[in-house]
Every structure is written in structure tokens, then in C-alpha cells.
Amino acid sequence: MPIPVRDDPMVDYDPSSPQVMNAFYRRLFPYRPFFLWLNQDQIPAKLFTHREFAFTLAGDVYIRYNSFHNSDEFKKELIRLNPSRFEIGPQYSARPRDRKTLAAGALQPQRRELVFDIDMTDYDEIRTCCTDKKICKRCWGYIAAAVKVLDHALRETFGFKHLLWVYSGRRGIHCWISDPSALDLNDDQRKSLVTFLEVIKGGKEQAKKVNVRGSKDDSELHPVLNDALENLKMEFVKLVLHDQDCFATERGWEALLAILPQDRDVIGNLRRDWQSDPTKSSVDKWGDLQHAVGGLKKGNPLLFKKYERAMQDVILQYTYPRIDAEVSKHRNHLLKAPFCVHPGTGRVCVPVNPELVDEFDPDTVPTVGELLSELDRAAAAENGESGSQRRTEEYEQTSLKPYVEMFEKHVAAVLRDSRGIKRAAKQESMDF
Amino acid sequence: MFRPSTRHNLPSSSSNPSLEVKVNKRQSGIGATAGPSARYPYRLNFYETPPTLDITLEEFETFAIARLRVLSQIEALSHRSLPYAQLQGAITNYTKTHLNLSSNTARNVNLDEERRKDEIGHWVLRLSFCRSPDLRARFVRSEVSLFKNRFETDDVNERSSFLKSLEFDWQVVDENEKTRYERELKLCMWEKKDDAFRNESWFKVPWYTVPDLVGSRKVFVRAGMAYVPQSLQISLVLQTYASRLEKALELTAKNLPRLDEDERLGPVIDHLASSFLSGVASADYQSPDSASAQGVVTAEMVDDVARKHFPPCMRNLYDRLKRDHHLKHFGRLQLGLFLKGIGLPLDEAVVFWRRMYGATMSDDKFNKEYKYNIRHSYGQEGKRTNYPPKSCQQILTQNQPGTQDSHGCPFRHFSPDNLSAFLSSTYPQIDKGSMEMRDILDSVKSTHYHVACTRVFELTHGVKKGEGLGGNESVAHPNKWTDRSRELEREVLERIKKKEDSDEMVVDS
Ligand code: SF4
Ligand SMILES: [Zn+2]
Numbered sequence A: 001m002p003i004p005v006r007d008d009p010m011v012d013y014d015p016s017s018p019q020v021m022n023a024f025y026r027r028l029f030p031y032r033p034f035f036l037w038l039n040q041d042q043i044p045a046k047l048f049t050h051r052e053f054a055f056t057l058a059g060d061v062y063i064r065y066n067s068f069h070n071s072d073e074f075k076k077e078l079i080r081l082n083p084s085r086f087e088i089g090p091q092y093s094a095r096p097r098d099r100k101t102l103a104a105g106a107l108q109p110q111r112r113e114l115v116f117d118i119d120m121t122d123y124d125e126i127r128t129c130c131t132d133k134k135i136c137k138r139c140w141g142y143i144a145a146a147v148k149v150l151d152h153a154l155r156e157t158f159g160f161k162h163l164l165w166v167y168s169g170r171r172g173i174h175c176w177i178s179d180p181s182a183l184d185l186n187d188d189q190r191k192s193l194v195t196f197l198e199v200i201k202g203g204k205e206q207a208k209k210v211n212v213r214g215s216k217d218d219s220e221l222h223p224v225l226n227d228a229l230e231n232l233k234m235e236f237v238k239l240v241l242h243d244q245d246c247f248a249t250e251r252g253w254e255a256l257l258a259i260l261p262q263d264r265d266v267i268g269n270l271r272r273d274w275q276s277d278p279t280k281s282s283v284d285k286w287g288d289l290q291h292a293v294g295g296l297k298k299g300n301p302l303l304f305k306k307y308e309r310a311m312q313d314v315i316l317q318y319t320y321p322r323i324d325a326e327v328s329k330h331r332n333h334l335l336k337a338p339f340c341v342h343p344g345t346g347r348v349c350v351p352v353n354p355e356l357v358d359e360f361d362p363d364t365v366p367t368v369g370e371l372l373s374e375l376d377r378a379a380a381a382e383n384g385e386s387g388s389q390r391r392t393e394e395y396e397q398t399s400l401k402p403y404v405e406m407f408e409k410h411v412a413a414v415l416r417d418s419r420g421i422k423r424a425a426k427q428e429s430m431d432f
Numbered sequence B: 001m002f003r004p005s006t007r008h009n010l011p012s013s014s015s016n017p018s019l020e021v022k023v024n025k026r027q028s029g030i031g032a033t034a035g036p037s038a039r040y041p042y043r044l045n046f047y048e049t050p051p052t053l054d055i056t057l058e059e060f061e062t063f064a065i066a067r068l069r070v071l072s073q074i075e076a077l078s079h080r081s082l083p084y085a086q087l088q089g090a091i092t093n094y095t096k097t098h099l100n101l102s103s104n105t106a107r108n109v110n111l112d113e114e115r116r117k118d119e120i121g122h123w124v125l126r127l128s129f130c131r132s133p134d135l136r137a138r139f140v141r142s143e144v145s146l147f148k149n150r151f152e153t154d155d156v157n158e159r160s161s162f163l164k165s166l167e168f169d170w171q172v173v174d175e176n177e178k179t180r181y182e183r184e185l186k187l188c189m190w191e192k193k194d195d196a197f198r199n200e201s202w203f204k205v206p207w208y209t210v211p212d213l214v215g216s217r218k219v220f221v222r223a224g225m226a227y228v229p230q231s232l233q234i235s236l237v238l239q240t241y242a243s244r245l246e247k248a249l250e251l252t253a254k255n256l257p258r259l260d261e262d263e264r265l266g267p268v269i270d271h272l273a274s275s276f277l278s279g280v281a282s283a284d285y286q287s288p289d290s291a292s293a294q295g296v297v298t299a300e301m302v303d304d305v306a307r308k309h310f311p312p313c314m315r316n317l318y319d320r321l322k323r324d325h326h327l328k329h330f331g332r333l334q335l336g337l338f339l340k341g342i343g344l345p346l347d348e349a350v351v352f353w354r355r356m357y358g359a360t361m362s363d364d365k366f367n368k369e370y371k372y373n374i375r376h377s378y379g380q381e382g383k384r385t386n387y388p389p390k391s392c393q394q395i396l397t398q399n400q401p402g403t404q405d406s407h408g409c410p411f412r413h414f415s416p417d418n419l420s421a422f423l424s425s426t427y428p429q430i431d432k433g434s435m436e437m438r439d440i441l442d443s444v445k446s447t448h449y450h451v452a453c454t455r456v457f458e459l460t461h462g463v464k465k466g467e468g469l470g471g472n473e474s475v476a477h478p479n480k481w482t483d484r485s486r487e488l489e490r491e492v493l494e495r496i497k498k499k500e501d502s503d504e505m506v507v508d509s
Helices: A018-028 A031-039 A071-081 A096-101 A120-126 A140-157 A187-197 A223-243 A250-258 A264-276 A282-294 A301-319 A325-329 A368-384 A401-431 B057-078 B084-098 B111-129 B133-152 B156-166 B175-180 B182-187 B194-199 B211-215 B230-258 B265-277 B290-294 B299-309 B312-324 B329-342 B346-360 B363-377 B392-397 B416-426 B435-445 B449-461 B478-508
Strands: A051-057 A061-066 A085-092 A109-111 A114-119 A163-167 A172-177 B022-024 B054-056 B202-206 B220-222 B225-229
Touching: A018 A071, A018 A368, A031 A071, A031 A401, A051 A071, A061 A096, A114 A120, A114 A140, A114 A325, A120 A140, A140 A163, A140 A172, A140 A223, A140 A301, A140 B220, A187 A325, A187 B211, A223 A282, A223 A301, A223 B182, A223 B220, A250 A264, A250 A282, A264 A282, A282 A301, B054 B057, B057 B084, B057 B111, B057 B133, B057 B265, B084 B133, B111 B133, B111 B230, B111 B265, B133 B230, B156 B230, B175 B182, B182 B194, B182 B220, B202 B230, B211 B225, B211 B230, B225 B230, B299 B312, B299 B329, B299 B346, B299 B478, B312 B329, B312 B416, B312 B478, B329 B346, B329 B363, B329 B478, B346 B363, B392 B449, B416 B435, B435 B449, B449 B478
Parallel strands: B022 B054
Antiparallel strands: A051 A061, A051 A085, A085 A109, A114 A172, A163 A172, B202 B225, B220 B225
């Protein structure tokens, strides 16, 4: 069935239209690598067949506990149901679709990628360029800083290798870790890892959200946080002081003063100073603070230490990753799949290269409309050339191509490792 | 009476541990000698090799119940978010009374007896707790807390020889590596002086084997390995214990269906897990000083109390007993514990049961077989556990009655026809075809047995619908039904008496 292609190939496709999504699922979704990524093997294994998929259909109908025997069945159902988005859960102890026929408690989450979710919502109080649902290249800087810190910690500290970063389609980013050791983590272990990494805690009413120095708030930073801090100092200057100019307004600088130790002289002088010269930049204000604190070193070394630690905490509070901890703690938490289309923006949830995350611009991520237009144009061009062969994968004719290739490269690495492990296991069982 | 069951199909090696239960009628423990034996060289135990000891059914149950109480108490305590020291203190105290373990240096204690009880209880509970992931997880959590408490209160020397005996294969961090990560390792130490660092040594383990240390950032982590200082090794020990126990439980779960247990063991094992779920320690029926408030019930009085104050389940059992001069095991247990709860003292209980059995049983038989059980349920025999009366929850879910049994809850275990016949013949206030009866049967149909029972209470006590046992409380325990029923009766009597008094006064003046 041809999709209703209109005459003008530049026409906007509406991501909320069922026809558009249907065309996307039929022609563009990268089923093969997607299957391999979840399954970690060519032949359907429990990692796929016992995996939960949840679909959001039109009218906010939400259906959970779908599972599929193989990639083809998955594809058929995806096209049939035509969800506006879908999510991935864990591999269960049985097929989730058989849920109703199983004994109570027989459906237990078993393995699952370790996932992270970073969302701009958590940065609203410290970004000055956009509000609400908006995002731009500038405030993306916060996400970029978070990705770098987290990517580093997950690889260096925890030794994971197969991290897939995926743009969430609007204002955030997800990370999926496919290492076997990550898949095997139970909820307690996930929780402990997240607690280890989580630094920013507390709601609106809590000014100081970084409390990582023990009960007396006076211990040194954990070496891993210390590492992160070293990397974040640069980001802080670039992003918080220069770009976002976070302490420019009274609200901004008061927020800073509120999280410092409340010494009347130090705080009082700074406040007076800044109130008398409201045009002072954040860079200058930070300079003032450094100067004031430096002055304490001789006369009051204890207070100096206190302020020094507090300034480190300020840097962490403004730049350290703000992760949605709950998402990562439980295996059965559902997370939107890569290559879904964000229903609001129409943008595809594409992989992001963490090494180039600074250059990533959410505005340049292809939308489903653009991709379909590209297909239309390619079809028109091909119609002119008679006898040209139809390509195997349609996405290759669109700007989705580099993203799928990046994904395929990642999947190949995951598979290589999982094969190696299986071979080793086989070897072992033969020895036995 | 108790056939020994051995499992030839399972090798009892540590790779496939299973408890081999041989039940016999022996009633005392093993010989009492001081000092640790080869079987139990330490107070601490990882329970790696299953015991193949002869156990009486008595011990099988009481040892398990003792441990169950402790675990259940630990679970309850841990939900109360007490300060650490207070929590540990409470666990220590509770354990001391219910499942004490003395160290090797203790005098005048039968160490083997204590440790044998501890060990058997653990293994029996494994059988009942292996069945679902949820039960397994809760069992492991409580067991680990118990172990931790004992580990921390253990004699230092004994503890270190125990640890040595476990032969862990933890990777020791060599000097080279120690120097390479000096800065990082020091940052994770409390004591940052140089010689503290020099004297400390580290193990290297995959980070996920010590989640608590990682979560609290107490250790340095690099390339997936956590560097655990000697001083924090308890975490390693606990984690190892937990993961070994988890694996063993999964194995037991897989093998359980193949075990041909003594038919008496099955119900006991079922019962244990479900009493844990309904919170043995916390939901114990606390008789509201029955003896003082309500007065002692004598064997003579039972009949009268039964007619006026027994809830349907007990009424049914009692009527049966009166008619047949006999009740099966679980029926005796259910009714017996209930009677204890309403204030029937042990010697009166003996009289009561003797009478009820009447001529159908010889004195000899009664004394030999029944008296012991009665004394036992009063905590006067065996391990002297004072069993609490069963709650509705327990009656509803445990030991489902077979075709010949009369125990259980009529609302749950009777067919609708039988239930309405039973109710209308027992309680004149409830007519067979009445609205009320339909109400009751509807509740039963939607499995709201408590609601149905509460409604019967209201109807038979002239209590407003919804009032229940007072303050909208619904029936959750047969003894509560009886307590409230007797209380209502007393209130009525007092009112009458007051009225009489004042009438007299009027006459007098
Ligand atoms: S609900 Fe409870 S008190 Fe009522 S009959 Fe059933 S078990 Fe007995
Ligand atoms: Zn912005």
C-alpha cells in the first residue's frame, strides 16, 4: 500500500499522523541492528524473546507485556499497532506475553541493560537561555558535560565497554549499557551504582544539593568525584560563568551565596559589592569570591578550607550530571527505545557519539518528516533513471544513514564480545 | 508414626546441598558435653554442609519456629528505621532469648545443642523459603542481618579462625598496585596518616559483590574492581554469605518437587513460610490479660462460652468435637490454641480434652499421645515455645483442610450451601433466605471472608452494620471475636446491674 505521498515532496509530514508513523515503521526503522542489539546473538535468544515491549498507541492507550519470537514478528506487530512510541523493559523469566497463563510471581525481571536518563527538566534552575520544553545548543552544554563525566566514570571506574548514548528526541539523553556484567546486575547492585554516581540530590526547597562529604560535611571527595571535579572545572568556567552567566541576576547570585558557608563577613561583603555593581559578570563575581576566600588562608585556615570545599561543591552542583536515579535502579523500568520518533518534535531518537557530544545540536537531528521527504526526493530522482536497482535499506537514502551506521558499529562490538564469552563458556563446559 | 525419608536421588555434597531429614521419635538432644565439637567448631556458620542428623518431628518444628521468630522479628525491626546501634541491640537481645549461640569460651553451656538447634532451624527454613523469589529474597535479607549481628558480636579470635576456615579466594592488592593508587586509596580511608596506610591491606573484588560499600562510597573503584580494605571485610563476608545462600536456595527450589518428604513434614514446611508472611512475631495474639480481665475459663465453662462467644470456625470445631468425640490433628491445634487464648489454663485444658474424648479413648492412650501434645501447645514440653492462637489469616491460608478435616474457616472452606445451612442452624438471628444471608454469601463469593465473618458478628450481637468489633474493626482473629463478645456481654450485665441498683435506690428512698 503506497503511503499518501503528496505532490510536493517538501511538504511537512506531521509526526502525529498515523500514516506518517506507519511509513516510518515500514520503511525506515532499522530492525536488523535493533534486534541484534537487544538479542546479542543472530538466533533469537531469551534476551529478545523474553523481553518486554510496551507500546503507546493513539489516544494514550498503553499496552504492556508484549513480547516477540523474532525480529519479523516484532516488525509486523509494530507496523500493525503503529505506536506513537514504544519502550523496552527487561528480559523476564518467562515470555511476558504469556503472563496471564503463568503462576503468580512466575514473571520475574532477570536481565536488562543498565540504563541512564538525563533530562533538561532537572537543569531548569541553572539554565538561563531557555525555559520549559525548549532546548538549544547552549543549554545542551549541560547535557554534554554530564555525558562526558558519566561516560568516563562508567568506563574507567566501572569498567563497562558497550555504552550507547541516545538522544531522547526532545531535551534529554539516555544511555544503554550492554556489557554482560551490566545485564546481570540485580536491583540492589544497580541501586548501589547509582547511589555512588548520584551527587545532586534534593528538591526545590533544598538550596545545597551536593552533600558528598560525610555526615560532618568535611571529608575529602571520593577519588572518582575528585576526578570528575578536575574535568568539570573547565566546563564550569566555559558553561556556567561565560555562556550561561548564571550569577548575573540577583536571583542567580543569591542562589550562589545560599549554598556557601554563611560567614557574615565574607557573604555580607560579596553581597554588598554585587548589589552596588549589578552589571558585574559571573566571571568577575566568581573572581571576587576566589579573592575573598584566598584572603582567609592566612588568618583563618579552617574557614578557608571550608570555603574551598564549598566552592568545589558549587562546581559540582552546577555541572555534575543530574541523573534520574529511579530509571536506573530497577530492571523492570521501561525506557523509550532508540530510533523511536518523539511524538512532540518528530525527531528520531538517534545515537550520539559521546566523544563528539559537544558538537551535537538537537536542532539538526532529522525529523521523521524530513526523512520521508528525503525518500520522496530519492524516489523521484530514481524514477528518472530507468532500471536503477532498488536499494536494500531505504534509510541509506536519508540523513538517518550515519546514525544507523553508528548504531551498527556499536552492535557489532557488542556481538563480538558476547560471542567471545559464549565461546569461552562452551570451552569451559567441554573441559568439564 | 513418622517414616524416615531419605533422598537417594540427591547427593548431599556442598555443590548440591539438601537437607536430609530423618525423623524419629527421639525426644532429647545429643549428649551434653562442654566445648565445641568437630561438627560445630565455631559459633558462626555459613551452613554449607547440610546436617544429616536424626531429628524428631518435634525438633524439626520447634527449631524452625524459633528461628522463624527471630527472622521475623529482624524483618520487623529493620522496617522501623532505628538508629544502627539500637537496631543491633534489639536484635542481640531478641536472639539471646530465642536462639542463643554462645562462643567457644562460654562455660556451662551445651554448645553443640545450641549450634545444632541453630543449624537445623536454618535448614528447615530453607525448605519453606525457597519456593518463590520473594520469599527467598526476604529470607536471605533476614538471615544476613542475623549473621551480621552475630559476626559483630563474636569473639575476635574465634571470628578470625572462622574466616580462615572459609578460605576465600579474594585477590590481594600487591605493593605495586598499592603504591600506584596511593592517593586514591588514602582518600577513601578514615585515618589518613601514613603508617595507617602502610599497615592497611586491600582486597580487590568485582564492585558488584560489595554493593553496600560502593553505594556508600567507602571504597575506591577502578576498572570494575572495588578495593576493599581489611577493616571493611565484613561487607565481603556478608556479601559472600548472601550470594551463596541465594544460589543454594535456588537449587533447593529446583530440587524440592523431587523430594519425597515424610508426609508430616510438608504441612509444617508450608506453615512456616506462611506464618512468616503473616508476620509471626508481630501478629501474635496478645491475650488481653484473659486471666485477669475476663477471668479464668474452666473446663466446665467451655460449653457455655462456646454457645455465646465462639466465632464460626471455633463453633464448628467445638460442635464436631462434641458430636464425634474426636478431632483431627490440625483441628485440635486450632481449637486448642484458641482455648488457651480465651483463658483455659493447662490443667483445665487437659480435663476438657479428656472429657471430650470420653469413652472412645483409653486413659493410657490419652496420657501417652494427647496429653503431651496439649502440654506442648502450652509450651510445657519440647522446646517450650508458647504458640500463639492462630489468626484468621493463618486459619485461612495454612494447612488447607482435607475432606476429613473440620479445621479452617467456614467462610472459606465450606461450600455456599453448607455455609448457609451451618450459619442458620447455629445462629437463630440469621435466616436462610434472608437479605443478610445473601449479603454474607456475596462477601464470601468475592473472597472477603473477614467481611462476612464481621457481618455475622454484628448480626448475632445486635451491633450496627459497619460497627464490627467496635470502631469499625473487622474480625481478624478468632480470639478477638470472643474477647469483644464477652466484653459486650459484660457491658450489658453491668448496665442491667446499674439499673437494678438505681431501681432499688428509688425504692429505698
Ligand atoms: S473469619 Fe476468622 S474468626 Fe471468622 S470464622 Fe473465619 S477464621 Fe474464624
Ligand atoms: Zn537553551
